[in-house]
Each structure stands twice: as C-alpha cells, then as structure tokens.
Amino acid sequence: MATCRATHRPPLRHALSGAFKLTTPRHLVLLPRPAQTSTALSAPRSLGLTAYRAPSPRSLTAYHTTTKLLSTTSAPSPLAADPNLPAYQPPKTGLLSFLPASWVPYAELTRIDKPTGAYYLYFPCVFSTLLAAPLATPIAAPSAVLGTSLLFLTGAVIMRGAGCTINDLWDRNLDPHVARTRLRPLARGAVTPFQAIVFTGGQLLAGLAVLLQFPWECFFYATPSLLFVATYPLAKRVTYYPQFVLGLTFSWGAIMGFPALGVDLLTDAPAQAAAALLYLSNVAWTVLYDMIYAHMDVRDDVKAGIKSIALKHGARTKQVLTGLALVQVGLLAGAGAAVGAGPAFYIGSCGGALVTLGVMIRRVNLKSVSDCWWWFVNGCWITGGVITAGLAADYLVKYVGREERDQAGASTELKAEAS
16 A cells, blocks of 8 residues: 655645735736646636736826816815915905805806906907998997997906806816916815806806897807807817917907998908908917916926927927017908008007017016016007007098098088089
C-alpha cells in the first residue's frame, strides 16, 4: 500500500496575500475557462487577478464639452476654500442694496448693477437708427429718432439681462472655478437652475412686449438673433473665438434701426449695403473690446478649460486689436458711403473712432485686471460716444437741410399760385 503523507497548505487568503503585496484595492475576476478538447465537468475554472485602482477625480476640463457638465452639480472648486478670496456679501451700496433680499440674486443674474454690457448692446441700435433716419420717407423727425432710441435702450437692458441668465445657466459648473465669477447666483447656489429658467422666460416675454412696440416687420428681423443668444455660451467650449459669436449676437441692433424707422431692407439697396457693413463693423468692435475683457480671466480660463481669443493670440494681442480697429473703422466708413453720409460722419464717427481706439490699444495694460476693466467700461462710452456724435451731427445737418428745402419749395409754390 502506498504511503500517504499530509503536506501543509496555507489558507488561500494567506497564500494570496503573501504572493501579492496589495498596496491598492484589488478584486478577483473570474475568467472564462479556456476551450479544451475534453468536456469533463470536473475541470476547474482558472482564477485570474487584475489590479483595480479607484478612479482619480476628473477635472472640470474633462467634462466641459459634455452634457454631464450641463446636467450635474459642479465639482467642488478649489477657489471655494481659498482664504485669499472674499466670501459673498450682500450688496450694501448701489441699486441692489435697495431691493428685497429675495430679489437680489435675480437682479445679479441680469447684471443690472453692471450695465456696460447693455450699453454695448444698445450702441449698434443707435448707430443704425441715426444712419437710417435720413433714408426714411419723409426724413425721420428728431422726436421719432429719440423715441425709437429709448425703446431700443429698454429692449437692450431687458435682453442683455436675459442673455446673462442664459449664459450663467450654461456656465454654472464653470463659474465656480473662475475667481471673478465664482459668486454669481447660480455658481454659489442662491438660485436653482429651474428658477433661472423660469426667470429667463419672464425676461423674454418682457423683451417681446418691447419688440411689439416697433413696426411689425421688426419682429421678423429680431427673431433670428435668439439663436445666437442661446448658443454663444457653447462657443467658448469648442472654439478659441467665442468673441466672434458674441459679435454676431451683440451687433444685431445694427440691422434693427432700418425697419424700426420704416426703411425696407428688402427693396432699398443702399440701405441693405449700409446695414450689412454696419453690422460687420460692430462685429469687429465686439471682438476687439471683448478680447480686452477676456484678458481679465486668462489664468482661470486655462484651469477651467474655457477657450478665448485672448488665450489663442495672447502674445500678439495688440497687433490683433489694431487689425480689428482698422477693419471696424473701414467697414463703418463703407456703411456711411452707402447712404451718402457727409463730412460730419467721416470726421466725427470714423475719425473719432480711429483716434479713441488707437489710444485705448496703446495704453491698455493687458496684464492688469483693473486696467482691462477700466478700458472695457470707459471705452464703451468713449468710442461709442464719438461714433454716435458723428452720426447724430450728420443726421441733423441733413434734417435741417431737408426742412429748409421743403420750406423753400413750399414758398415757391405759394408765390406761383399767388401770381
């Protein structure tokens, strides 16, 4: 009889732990049995060990182009725990300090306390109104120009607020990672996405109420702009030129002044050319000033995965700004030529824009957040103001001249009848 001898077999748990120094969590995976010629049921399955590592936290950049970004809660931002950054404080001065506390987050969504964006949206409307006024039949009266301009101002404030709310909805998971935007209402949780959507609906209805005060043709000209309003926030996720998309959005008013004063863009060829050139001129202006604005956030934009023209052409920013200024003024001059503008326009609007833009580009310190902000805010009034002044002077010269000609013609007719 064969002799049997017992051998010591350590428990499987100890054997495995001795064979593999598990420094990270691992799991056992049951591998399928390899194909064999024999079909014996007693053949054991093979065991395989594969290493498992807990997934590392994904950065926001990895998600910024996905729908997950738009549908989930933002990952905790390192800025939230930064002791060097101030915590949110309710406004104690300015317009917002007079509002009930429950209204403040919604007012902050509209940026009503930072109206510069509304003015940038408004200026193209004024430009087109003044450029179109001499083309109206009869020439638009100053009261009509003033009334139309005030309606445009109301609409610009409302629609700029709606655009800011839409932008914050898209960016609610990006804003916490940017120092300048981390305390916006959606980013800090003061307003829920659903509340912001409802609020946006109210703003759009208010904008529609203003739009219906214009001639009915304006409704059809204005409606396509909503597409750009809704899609602009997405541009910064897929292209380094979101400022161009912003330009297509903010410059829409350069078209609206013509139908607002009864000038038919479908049949009036000079008006068509003027509207197109003025629109493109304002697109160039928007890219120019928003490129300066984008320099305030370049460091945080890199971390958050936000794209901008300032990141793409940072080393050549002033050369790009100079090119944009020349394009803007050239297209503006072309718009004036299309409608027969006079010397007041070329000297005041074109010459004034060229000088003010040149001074801004030369003097702005792109490495200083405060300096970029100063020129963004004040450049709006400086350049926008001189263009408006030149257009207004040209319109008044034509209006007074037309009135004098009409009076002279009426006097001649009376003399002819009397004789």
